[in-house]
Amino acid sequence: SFSSWHLSASDCFFQERRTKPLSTYSSLVGEKNIVLMGAPGAGKTTVGRFVGQITGLPVIDVDDDVLEKTWLMSVAKKLQEVGGDLFLEEEGKALQRFSTSGSVLSLTGSNPMHRASMQHMKSNGIVVYLDVPLEDILERLERMKVDRIVGQEPGVSMKEILQYRRPFYHQWYDVRVLCESGESAEAIAVKVLEAVKRYQDITPETFISTRSTTEDSEARKDPVFFSDVVVEGLASDGGLYVPATKLPKLTPGEWQRLVDVPYIERAQVLLELCIHPSDVPAIKLQEMLARAYGQNFSCTEVAPVRHLTGNQFLLELFHGPTASFKDLALQLLPQLFAFCIPRTCNYLILVATSGDTGSAVLDGFSRLSDTDKERISVLTFFPEEGISQIQKAQMISYQDKNVGVIGVQSHFDFCQSALKQIFSNPDYTGFLTVEYGTALSAANSINWARLLPQLVYHASAYLDLISQGIITFGDPVDVCIPTGNFGNVLAAVYAKHMGIPIRKFICASNQNNILTDFIRTGNYDLRHRSVSVSLSPAIDILKSSNLERYLYLITHGDGRLMRELFSQLEEQHYFQVARPLLTRIQDDFVADWCSEEECLAAIYSVYKSCGYILDTHTAVAKVVADRQDDRSCPVIISSTAHPSKFAAAVMQALKVEDVKQSPVDQIQLLKCLDCLPHVHTALLQRLQQAHVQKGEICPADVDAVMDHVESFIQHNFINVL
Numbered sequence: 001s002f003s004s005w006h007l008s009a010s011d012c013f014f015q016e017r018r019t020k021p022l023s024t025y026s027s028l029v030g031e032k033n034i035v036l037m038g039a040p041g042a043g044k045t046t047v048g049r050f051v052g053q054i055t056g057l058p059v060i061d062v063d064d065d066v067l068e069k070t071w072l073m074s075v076a077k078k079l080q081e082v083g084g085d086l087f088l089e090e091e092g093k094a095l096q097r098f099s100t101s102g103s104v105l106s107l108t109g110s111n112p113m114h115r116a117s118m119q120h121m122k123s124n125g126i127v128v129y130l131d132v133p134l135e136d137i138l139e140r141l142e143r144m145k146v147d148r149i150v151g152q153e154p155g156v157s158m159k160e161i162l163q164y165r166r167p168f169y170h171q172w173y174d175v176r177v178l179c180e181s182g183e184s185a186e187a188i189a190v191k192v193l194e195a196v197k198r199y200q201d202i203t204p205e206t207f208i209s210t211r212s213t214t215e216d217s218e219a220r221k222d223p224v225f226f227s228d229v230v231v232e233g234l235a236s237d238g239g240l241y242v243p244a245t246k247l248p249k250l251t252p253g254e255w256q257r258l259v260d261v262p263y264i265e266r267a268q269v270l271l272e273l274c275i276h277p278s279d280v281p282a283i284k285l286q287e288m289l290a291r292a293y294g295q296n297f298s299c300t301e302v303a304p305v306r307h308l309t310g311n312q313f314l315l316e317l318f319h320g321p322t323a324s325f326k327d328l329a330l331q332l333l334p335q336l337f338a339f340c341i342p343r344t345c346n347y348l349i350l351v352a353t354s355g356d357t358g359s360a361v362l363d364g365f366s367r368l369s370d371t372d373k374e375r376i377s378v379l380t381f382f383p384e385e386g387i388s389q390i391q392k393a394q395m396i397s398y399q400d401k402n403v404g405v406i407g408v409q410s411h412f413d414f415c416q417s418a419l420k421q422i423f424s425n426p427d428y429t430g431f432l433t434v435e436y437g438t439a440l441s442a443a444n445s446i447n448w449a450r451l452l453p454q455l456v457y458h459a460s461a462y463l464d465l466i467s468q469g470i471i472t473f474g475d476p477v478d479v480c481i482p483t484g485n486f487g488n489v490l491a492a493v494y495a496k497h498m499g500i501p502i503r504k505f506i507c508a509s510n511q512n513n514i515l516t517d518f519i520r521t522g523n524y525d526l527r528h529r530s531v532s533v534s535l536s537p538a539i540d541i542l543k544s545s546n547l548e549r550y551l552y553l554i555t556h557g558d559g560r561l562m563r564e565l566f567s568q569l570e571e572q573h574y575f576q577v578a579r580p581l582l583t584r585i586q587d588d589f590v591a592d593w594c595s596e597e598e599c600l601a602a603i604y605s606v607y608k609s610c611g612y613i614l615d616t617h618t619a620v621a622k623v624v625a626d627r628q629d630d631r632s633c634p635v636i637i638s639s640t641a642h643p644s645k646f647a648a649a650v651m652q653a654l655k656v657e658d659v660k661q662s663p664v665d666q667i668q669l670l671k672c673l674d675c676l677p678h679v680h681t682a683l684l685q686r687l688q689q690a691h692v693q694k695g696e697i698c699p700a701d702v703d704a705v706m707d708h709v710e711s712f713i714q715h716n717f718i719n720v721l
Contacts, residue, residue: 028055029102033101033103033104034103034126035121035126036128036130037111041137041146043140045061047130051104057102058103061106066098071090085151087110091111092111096116099120099124105121105125107121109150112165113150118171128173128195131169131177133181133257136179174277175195175282176195176269180253181256205243205276206225207228209237210235210548210562212237225279226448227340228340230336230448231337231439233444234423237563242552252499254499256466258459259473263302263303264302267289273498274452279340280340288332292332296331296367299316299319302460308612308622312625312637313465313635313636314612314637317457318640318642322359323641324645326361330363330364330450333453334365334367337349337376338372347438349361349443351419352416352444353395354382354387356538356645357443358382359395359398362405379709379712381408381415381418381698381705383407383414386537389661390645390646390647390648391645394687405695406695408697409699411531416444423442438717445487465477471634474501475634477633477634478633478636479506479636479638480508480625480636482509482620483507483515484515486544486546486547486550488638489505489507497553504588505589506621508591508593508620508621509594509620510596512532512539514542516593521582522577526542526569527572527573527574534596536619554581592627599616599623602614602619606619606622614643615641615650616650625637644680663687667680
């Protein structure tokens with residue numbers, strides 16, 4: 001405890017706007033304990049007393065009520081008597097011998113460094129980590145005249161020893177309370193109780209289909225949770241899963257806490273708030289994020305923000321192993337999937353890709369353990385003539401026992417539609433389950449677990465602009481995103497709903513500009529359109545699946561309307577939204593599109609003026625951003641792929657003659673230009689090492705696609721059953 005925080009009854013019970021009635025927290029933990037953990041100076045003792053007053057639970061301070069009573073001497077004297085290492089052992093043994101229930105326990109700052117005692121605490125307690133800003137802790141310890149703590153060696157600063165301890169705290173907590181700078185003990189106590197209440201009750205955090213109605217919800221007996229959504233992918237009624245309640249919203253002070261922390265920790269905090277710990281415990285999520293982003297990205301910032309020109313900034317999303325923004329989600333999703341699926345069934349992931357998703361899915365699932373590969377396979381369908389040569393070579397290069405790649409003699413929309421028909425065919429999916437013990441799932445952006453990690457990088461980009469001194473929290477920004485399936489830009493919408501001050505979403509299309517037309521007119525009309533193959537194939541899409549999630553969001557969950565609109569789209573190939581809804585869309589969005597000639601010209605212009613090479617998709621966004629930018633605030637342009645992935649088109653834009661046909665030669669030529677961004681080493685190495693084979697080809701027929709799926713299952717799983 002520390003004297004700057006004063007404990008009084010009035011602090012707890014008479015500030016109604018900051019606390020809840022005692023009855024709200026009665027019987028909150030039953031026989032379990034609330035165990036407060038954190039650094040020295042985090043305020044565990046003081047917060048614990050507030051928690052005790054609010055709940056009526058007994059409060060136990062480990063220093064005063066356990067250690068000193070066990071040792072019959074002060075903690076300071078014991079530390080002086082035995083020294084640091086032995087003290088940790090003695091402290092741990094004392095805590096192991098202590099048991100209680102239905103209490104509030106305030107640990108010492110060093111308890112988490114003793115494994116056995118923390119396992120003892122967790123066995124009958126909910127461990128709450130008070131994540132207090134380091135600067136606040138240092139200031140408090142200085143005020144308390146604490147100049148050394150347990151384990152601090154000579155020559156090691158207080159800041160260094162506190163940073164050394166953080167991994168120990170992260171190892172043990174069940175829930176984290178993100179404390180704002182200067183936040184009162186009482187406010188933190190309320191946060192503790194809300195966090196414990198959430199931990200104890202998963203029922204509010206269910207998911208529903210965008211096409212569900214109140215009657216549907218009442219008729220469904222079993223609630224759908226995050227782990228179910230990861231596995232199922234698409235809802236049984238053809239809709240998309242979304243949270244039944246709003247995403248959590250952080251305060252400005254809580255966002256400010258994330259400004260100076262690494263990308264992985266930003267992801268940890270945000271995803272903990274969006275994934276209930278009963279579905280994925282914090283420690284498991286932490287392990288997954290370390291595997292996803294720790295070594296697989298060529299840039300330590302994972303998704304850095306680079307100034308381009310004027311008020312425009314590039315969010316570089318291509319530093320992952322397959323050189324596209326899809327890696328930000330698809331390095332994490334396979335681990336979530338493997339953790340969430342039941343152990344009694346094999347799973348086949350079906351993927352429709354317009355180019356980048358395919359290789360990102362293959363790479364992500366190829367990093368699973370051998371045990372997981374025996375029960376999880378991936379089959380990817382892509383438009384045979386609708387992606388770049390490098391994208392195709394990259395996909396076919398993944399030759400693993402649990403991986404399949406098939407080219408379809410059609411466009412991406414057919415691939416996506418065929419898979420949706422398969423998922424919506426209970427006779428076929430039931431047959432696969434009964435005959436082969438294999439269930440189907442999806443890793444496209446229709447899977448909520450695919451979309452969720454993407455909101456992290458949009459939030460992170462805003463925080464990076466704060467860190468760079470460009471803005472302060474609360475200043476607006478615009479984001480410009482090249483999009484076809486609407487997933488990337490929808491993730492930015494969700495980031496705004498969590499508290500990031502995005503003013504306008506600028507939707508950038510190529511000549512397949514149905515989204516531009518829709519945002520301008522409210523008319524989504526496929527009747528006289530066909531996909532036009534372009535230099536930016538990842539946005540060669542006419543049926544934008546995630547648009548349904550956005551419309552559901554801004555209609556406040558009107559599942560009946562979604563069912564009407566998207567049934568009409570399937571049957572009549574168009575729908576029109578009413579004027580009030582269009583007005584709401586246009587409050588959020590502006591949209592424009594870019595021709596092939598403008599795309600190439602933008603690549604050339606930026607290279608000549610900045611020495612930076614855009615890929616074709618980012619160039620589309622750059623053209624649209626230039627048109628829609630009113631120069632009144634920063635514009636963050638999502639750079640969704642490394643230029644190496646589209647080297648032939650880039651060379652055309654840069655007016656390089658005699659470009660060789662080999663993808664490796666094209667990338668080597670690009671490397672010789674000695675410009676930014678630097679060559680993508682992982683992509684180059686994969687293409688150099690790849691034994692590129694001619695892939696399987698499937699006609700544009702849903703029955704043929706189903707035959708390929710069954711054949712793949714027979715080949716991969718029949719011997720495992």
